[in-house]
Amino acid sequence: MGIKAFLSKPMASWVVAQQQSWMNQPGQAQQQVFESIIRTGTHTAFGKDHYFKDIQTPKDFAQAVPVRDYEALRPYFDRLKNGERDVVWPGLPLYFAKTSGTTSGTKYIPITTDSISNHMNGAKNALLNYIHETGRSQFLDGKLIFLSGSPVLEQVAGINTGRLSGIVNHHVPGYLRTNQLPSFTTNCIEDWETKLDAIVNETIDQRMTLISGIPPWVQMYFDKIMSRTGKQIKDIFPDFQLFVYGGVNFAPYKTKLFESIGRKIDSIETFPASEGFIAFQNEQDDPGLLLLANSGIFYEFIPAEEFHQPNPRRLTLAEVKAGVNYALIINSNAGLWGYSIGDTVKFTSLFPHKLVVSGRLKHFISAFGEHVIGEEVEGALHDAMQEFPEVAVTEFTVAPYVDQGEGASYHEWLIAFDSPPHDAERFAKVLNWHLRKRNTYYDDLISGNILTNLKVTALPPNAFQQYMKRQGKLGGQNKVPRLSNDRTLADGLLEVLKAV
Known part of the structure; x- marks a missing residue:
């Protein structure tokens, strides 16, 4: 010693x-x-x-x-x-x-x-x-x-x-x-x-x-x-x-x-x-x-x-x-x-x-009155991953998708998978169930057909890194918001996906 x-x-x-x-x-x-x-x-x-x-x-x-x-x-x-x-x-x-x-x-x-x-x-x-x-x-x-x-x-x-x-x-x-x-x-x-x-x-x-x-x-x-x-x-x-x-x-x-x-x-x-x-x-x-x-x-x-x-x-x-x-x-x-x-x-x-x-306080989704917070999405993802041990996540964020049609709006989860789920459709359903369990307002909106079940958009493992690089925020102490109440971050990530 x-x-x-x-x-x-x-x-x-x-x-x-x-x-x-x-x-x-x-x-x-x-x-x-x-x-x-x-x-x-x-x-x-x-x-x-x-x-x-x-x-x-x-x-x-x-x-x-x-x-x-x-x-x-x-x-x-x-x-x-x-x-x-x-x-x-x-x-x-x-x-x-x-x-x-x-x-x-x-x-x-x-x-x-x-x-x-x-x-x-x-x-x-x-x-x-x-x-x-x-x-x-x-x-x-x-x-x-x-x-x-x-x-x-x-x-x-x-x-x-x-x-x-x-x-x-x-x-x-x-x-x-x-x-x-x-x-x-x-x-x-x-x-x-x-x-x-x-x-x-x-x-x-x-x-x-x-x-x-x-x-x-x-x-x-x-x-x-x-x-x-x-x-x-x-x-x-x-x-x-x-x-x-x-x-x-x-x-x-x-x-x-x-x-x-x-x-x-x-x-x-x-x-x-x-x-x-x-x-x-x-x-x-x-x-x-x-x-x-x-x-x-x-x-x-x-x-x-x-x-x-x-x-x-x-x-x-x-x-x-x-x-x-x-x-x-x-x-x-x-x-x-x-x-x-x-x-x-x-x-x-x-x-x-x-x-x-x-x-x-500023990172939440309440586009429909649900006020979903970071603790809830992180907990829901953690619980879903316990049921899908093959899944490894590099980074993720969640944003609302607002549609004028009844029951057509939803939460979009943009997830950079290092190792994706074997059954992507079932993974999304399990994730949705865990979020409903954690947030009663979200559960009510799903039950009332105000929202449809969440959708998962799979991104390449380095998608968030590429996005942060475009923003001049790669490295250091910069962090990606877990939740946004608008589509700015989500749309920026989708632009990265198109460029891949």
């Missing part, structure tokens, strides 16, 4: 011991975070505009500060981009995390000197929790790869600006840099396909022990290596021990990914966002993610069905219940206030408070 692996164990024990205090009293931890960020934000422009000096409780805060998305908060962020200080947090941000918005164009999310530790400690503590639970730390002695965006940063009003994964790359601890791949030069390559070839060149003969990234992009990395060698990943990287991922639901990718590897390995799911590191999986046998209650973010939770109502309830962590879908609202030491990040979450347990990401 190397020195890094050896020293990580007492560090892991210390971190987990410290963690227990706020895990046991998350409400108290959140109250301390609340008081700290309100106190610090009082003399900012935002704090003055919203009378932070008069705020004593979370209920006071909810009355003073409305829930907003990026577009509604943009005037404050634009002031930061113009070089104004003390706008949403004292001073200027340390970074802007640059990310794509569906309606806002490019978003510039502030990361402050106070909030950068949230991003770094979240990722670090996820690994330390794994080491403490399993006793396996040998991966720290091998090569570690983090498939990420370019670390090259541009200047916006004198503030370093780039993709979150590129920013984080600048803060990887020194003791891990000697293990980290790819090289800085390779990581700076902007074109994803060129970069992927260079990554394979640098890693194919290395002792890879940890691989981290968004699952579809990791799968592309695996496909490239297997195409070049004709071997499974376990034979190329026999010491590969740990897969760390986040950003999308793993379930649709899991079967193919582990088939590519050729054996089961440990994995850690994380919930990182440009707005903050929210949660991580701290137990191998529990898919729930531990919410970080003491990491500079004060959370609010709005029952998802109330989100678009005029005065929805804004609950604190002490008030949530398990099994309910909530819109996640964050207030943080990055200067984000009443900020809706667009995700919905569902708590799988309380004390400790663990959750899963259940969907996106």
Whole structure:
């Protein structure tokens, strides 16, 4: 055992011991975070505009500060981009995390000197929790790869600006840099396909022990290596021990990914966002993610069905219940206030408070009043695939097809199969049945002949990659929406299909 692996164990024990205090009293931890960020934000422009000096409780805060998305908060962020200080947090941000918005164009999310530790400690503590639970730390002695965006940063009003994964790359601890791949030069390559070839060149003969990234992009990395060698990943990287991922639901990718590897390995799911590191999986046998209650973010939770109502309830962590879908609202030491990040979450347990990401507020289908969400389509596909073990899915999305004829409208599932079902017609029927079981409104629309059964359009394995390439969004942290309430994505994919 190397020195890094050896020293990580007492560090892991210390971190987990410290963690227990706020895990046991998350409400108290959140109250301390609340008081700290309100106190610090009082003399900012935002704090003055919203009378932070008069705020004593979370209920006071909810009355003073409305829930907003990026577009509604943009005037404050634009002031930061113009070089104004003390706008949403004292001073200027340390970074802007640059990310794509569906309606806002490019978003510039502030990361402050106070909030950068949230991003770094979240990722670090996820690994330390794994080491403490399993006793396996040998991966720290091998090569570690983090498939990420370019670390090259541009200047916006004198503030370093780039993709979150590129920013984080600048803060990887020194003791891990000697293990980290790819090289800085390779990581700076902007074109994803060129970069992927260079990554394979640098890693194919290395002792890879940890691989981290968004699952579809990791799968592309695996496909490239297997195409070049004709071997499974376990034979190329026999010491590969740990897969760390986040950003999308793993379930649709899991079967193919582990088939590519050729054996089961440990994995850690994380919930990182440009707005903050929210949660991580701290137990191998529990898919729930531990919410970080003491990491500079004060959370609010709005029952998802109330989100678009005029005065929805804004609950604190002490008030949530398990099994309910909530819109996640964050207030943080990055200067984000009443900020809706667009995700919905569902708590799988309380004390400790663990959750899963259940969907996106803007990613749903309700063209006919059914309000089908991401959790439901991903669950339906997972259940259908259990009945068709030959099926492997590279990627998928769902869109409505609206027809004026009675009972002629339907949901179209555009699925890139790596291995298609033997009986495509029966697979579609089973998939439809599982979705009906999960969403009663959809079931009623089928029963009432408002909708006909869903239709599956099979796409080539690389169809989504080709589409993302056409959009200039191939690689990095870009993700494909599971659901759309219009045909933009679906029609774009069908154009790719015609070109094949």
